Amino acid sequence: xxxxxxxxxxxxxxxxxxxxxxxxxxSLWPMTFGLACCAIEMMCTGGSRFDISRFGAEVFxxxxxxxxxxxxxxxxxxxxxxxxxxxxxxxxxxxxxxxMGNCAISGGPFKVKENYNVIEGVDKLFPVDVYIPGCPPxxxxxxxxxxxxxxxxxxxxxxxxxxxxx
Amino acid sequence: xxxxxxxxxxxxxxFLAGALAFGLGPILIVYLLSPSSHTRQSAGRADQLIxxxxxPIGSAWVRFGIxxxxxxxxxxxxxxxxxxxFPVAVAxxxxxxxxxxFVEILIFVAILSLAVVYAWRKGVFTWEKKTYQRP
Numbered sequence: 400x401x402x403x404x405x406x407x408x409x410x411x412x413x414x415x416x417x418x419x420x421x422x423x424x425x426s427l428w429p430m431t432f433g434l435a436c437c438a439i440e441m442m443c444t445g446g447s448r449f450d451i452s453r454f455g456a457e458v459f460x461x462x463x464x465x466x467x468x469x470x471x472x473x474x475x476x477x478x479x480x481x482x483x484x485x486x487x488x489x490x491x492x493x494x495x496x497x498x499m500g501n502c503a504i505s506g507g508p509f510k511v512k513e514n515y516n517v518i519e520g521v522d523k524l525f526p527v528d529v530y531i532p533g534c535p536p537x538x539x540x541x542x543x544x545x546x547x548x549x550x551x552x553x554x555x556x557x558x559x560x561x562x563x564x565x
Numbered sequence: 566x567x568x569x570x571x572x573x574x575x576x577x578x579x580f581l582a583g584a585l586a587f588g589l590g591p592i593l594i595v596y597l598l599s600p601s602s603h604t605r606q607s608a609g610r611a612d613q614l615i616x617x618x619x620x621p622i623g624s625a626w627v628r629f630g631i632x633x634x635x636x637x638x639x640x641x642x643x644x645x646x647x648x649x650x651f652p653v654a655v656a657x658x659x660x661x662x663x664x665x666x667f668v669e670i671l672i673f674v675a676i677l678s679l680a681v682v683y684a685w686r687k688g689v690f691t692w693e694k695k696t697y698q699r700p
Binding site for chain 2: 404405406407408409410415419461462463464481482483484485486487488489490491492493494524525526
């Protein structure tokens, strides 16, 4: 995306920023916004079994003007491109984007020579903070994505990282 | 001025100042702490009023049929009927109430229902576009 002009606040105070970022990371409000089958997994994550509210991210807002994080869950077509861009524009700062699933990351199964209408990755439209691979990713992967975003915001990880094979 | 009156005025003034602080404080805090200089754009459409991403078709300032208005009025008539029947329902189990009280309730509801009957006679319940002409 090149240079990015990230908005800043009037008052800048390191200790206060740490506190605010901690608050923001623990109340990430996603947008109610599902495009394809990944959205089913996102709904499942919002349900009681996986319970995204453990991380303060259960408040799916119906309006972009109230949401912090946009979870792009699914395929973005050319026809939908302007709508997705508009939603991103309407979100107030600070805002983050999670690209969930292979379609949102790179076009996934649609990234073929014959493809004519699928955006090959939402990072072609606007900056993306966290990528969650999978087709579709399991709810645990989305939770891991939320935790990764928290880590990006606060600089600290909520739980110790689990090593593979333990 | 009386000492007590003065104290009361000070109390009210402190209360008003506190209320004002609660009202304006959040706005000030948000102005100082939120990164609100601008929001990052990808298509420059942050000012679009509709929040679903789609371009709105036509204006929101359209004319609605007057039929809706009449329907709302008639709903109000029904609504007030039911509202006045709540105290009746509460008091109805009293053993001192007899058959004559029931007749009284019926008369009361009948009088209220006249509004509905009037609208019925005027043809409100036929869902048609109406054109009114001055006589």
